[in-house]
Amino acid sequence: MVHDRSSQPRLSHGSYEEYEEDTSLLLAPRLAYFAGVARHEHVTRAAQELGVPQSTLSRAIVRLERDLGVALFARRGRTVSLTPAGRTFLTSVERALAEVERAAESVRADADPRAGKVAFGFLHTMGSETVPGLLRAFRADHPKIRFTLVQNYGEAMLGGLRSGDLDLCLTSPVPDAPDLVARRLDEQRLRLVVPDDHRLARRRRVRLAEAANDLFVTLEPGYGLRRITDDLCAQAGFTPKVAFEGEEAETLRGLVAAGLGVALLPPPAVARPGVVELTVTAPRAVREIGVAWLDGHPDTAPVAAFKKFLLSRRGRLLPE
Numbered sequence: 001m002v003h004d005r006s007s008q009p010r011l012s013h014g015s016y017e018e019y020e021e022d023t024s025l026l027l028a029p030r031l032a033y034f035a036g037v038a039r040h041e042h043v044t045r046a047a048q049e050l051g052v053p054q055s056t057l058s059r060a061i062v063r064l065e066r067d068l069g070v071a072l073f074a075r076r077g078r079t080v081s082l083t084p085a086g087r088t089f090l091t092s093v094e095r096a097l098a099e100v101e102r103a104a105e106s107v108r109a110d111a112d113p114r115a116g117k118v119a120f121g122f123l124h125t126m127g128s129e130t131v132p133g134l135l136r137a138f139r140a141d142h143p144k145i146r147f148t149l150v151q152n153y154g155e156a157m158l159g160g161l162r163s164g165d166l167d168l169c170l171t172s173p174v175p176d177a178p179d180l181v182a183r184r185l186d187e188q189r190l191r192l193v194v195p196d197d198h199r200l201a202r203r204r205r206v207r208l209a210e211a212a213n214d215l216f217v218t219l220e221p222g223y224g225l226r227r228i229t230d231d232l233c234a235q236a237g238f239t240p241k242v243a244f245e246g247e248e249a250e251t252l253r254g255l256v257a258a259g260l261g262v263a264l265l266p267p268p269a270v271a272r273p274g275v276v277e278l279t280v281t282a283p284r285a286v287r288e289i290g291v292a293w294l295d296g297h298p299d300t301a302p303v304a305a306f307k308k309f310l311l312s313r314r315g316r317l318l319p320e
Contacts, residue, residue, distance in 0.1 A: 030064040031093050033057055034072065038090050043078050115144035116302035121157040121169035122149070123224075125249045126289075128269040129319050131170070138309050145302045153247070154224040161294045167303045168310070170317075172224045174290030182292040185310065186317035190228070190285040191277040193256050193263045201276040208236040208264075208280050215243035215261040217252045225249070228287050229264045235283040289317060 036046040037057065047054040065072050072086035082090060110117040122131050135147065150157070150166060158175055160166035174182045192211060194200050200210060216233075218240065219226040226245075233240045243261045246252050250272075252263045257274030264285065267277070291310045293299075299307065310317075 027064065027067065030060045031097060033060045034064055035090065035093050035097060037061055037073070037080060038082055038086065041080055041082075043080065111300040111302070113301035113305075114142075115146065116300055117146045117148060118302050118306045119148040119150070119160075119165060119167045120306070121152060121160055121166045121171075123154065123171060124151050124247075125225075125266050126170055127151050130317070133319060134310070134313070134317070138306060142302070142305060145305070153219070153222065155222055158292065161292060164294075164297075167297075167299070168291055168293050168307055170289060170291055170310075172287045172289050173228065174288050175292050179295055180292050181295050182290045183311060183314070184288050184290045185314050186289045187286045188266050188289055188318055190232075190264045190266055190280065190287060192280050192285075193253060193265050193275050193277050195256055195259045195262075196274055196276050197259070198262070198276065200278060203278060205279045205281050207282045208232060208285065209238065209282075211262050212236065212238035214241075216240040217244040217246065217255040217261040217263045218242055219249070219252070220245045220247060223247075225264075225266075225287065232264060232280075232283055232285055 033046075033050065033052070036050045037043060040046040040049065043058055043061075044054055047057045050057065061073065068089075070085045070089075071083050072089060073080040074083055109115070120131075131149070139145065150160060150169075152160070154171040154173070154175070157166060157169040157171055158177070158180065161169060161180065170185075172188075174184050176182070192200075192206055192208065194211075194214075200206055212233075216229070218229050229240065244252075244255050246255070249265050250268070252265060253268065253272050253275055255261060256263050257272060264280075265277075266287070291307070293307065
């Protein structure tokens with residue numbers, strides 16, 4: 001028996017993966033047409049519902065069947081009925097189209113100017129006071145905008161910007177990278193935190209060099225505050241002797257209170273017993289806080305509104 005294979009799908013360069021990809025590209029634009037004809041079992045009525053010429057719809061269905069190599073409809077004039085293969089195909093097509101519609105509704109909802117969503121990242125040290133205050137102030141004028149909040153260290157958040165998981169992030173140090181846009185918003189003083197029975201605990205102001213012989217507790221390498229700590233100690237003429245490394249500033253305060261070392265930290269939201277926080281007079285101990293986003297990435301209306309709000313807080317981002 002001789003089979004005419006001229007209308008059968010052919011593999012591209014012999015690769016099954018390439019065939020699957022090519023088939024998806026061929027079929028996707030025609031699936032809604034197929035579902036419309038299957039729903040009405042009548043080409044003319046389907047064309048009217050879909051708002052396309054009947055001839056366009058008929059050609060699309062013929063090409064779809066040709067590309068699949070399967071008859072999807074049995075034809076009786078302009079009336080059609082699904083073949084068994086067509087019924088099997090319709091089940092999957094309806095699921096796929098419903099999923100596309102759900103995805104479209106989701107992205108439209110996220111971009112809605114009044115009730116859309118912002119994916120916002122920030123440092124752990126800004127989570128207890130700074131960010132809640134910012135969100136409260138912003139939502140006074142934008143009460144329905146939703147937020148996905150992500151607390152992380154700086155490098156991880158920059159990765160989130162690049163992957164599209166975050167729209168904006170507050171971080172420190174302010175990044176300098178060709179694929180990012182960053183704006184300095186404020187600076188935050190860092191304090192030398194010592195146990196309350198430390199030899200410097202009765203002081204209010206110290207030079208960082210006076211802690212050169214102490215053990216330090218710090219954040220892990222890769223955290224912005226760790227880089228700042230190392231840089232400030234270098235400016236003071238020493239390399240810190242690190243006893244413990246952690247991932248969160250309040251944990252470090254607990255280690256200081258336990259007498260396990262000293263630390264350079266931003267001010268706490270709530271005073272912690274067992275430690276004394278000293279002003280560092282030299283070198284100037286501050287960290288810059290900035291907002292960053294991916295260069296060239298188009299903003300939805302909610303993201304643009306929140307970005308404008310953050311930039312308007314330059315110089316008064318942090319609580320008094």
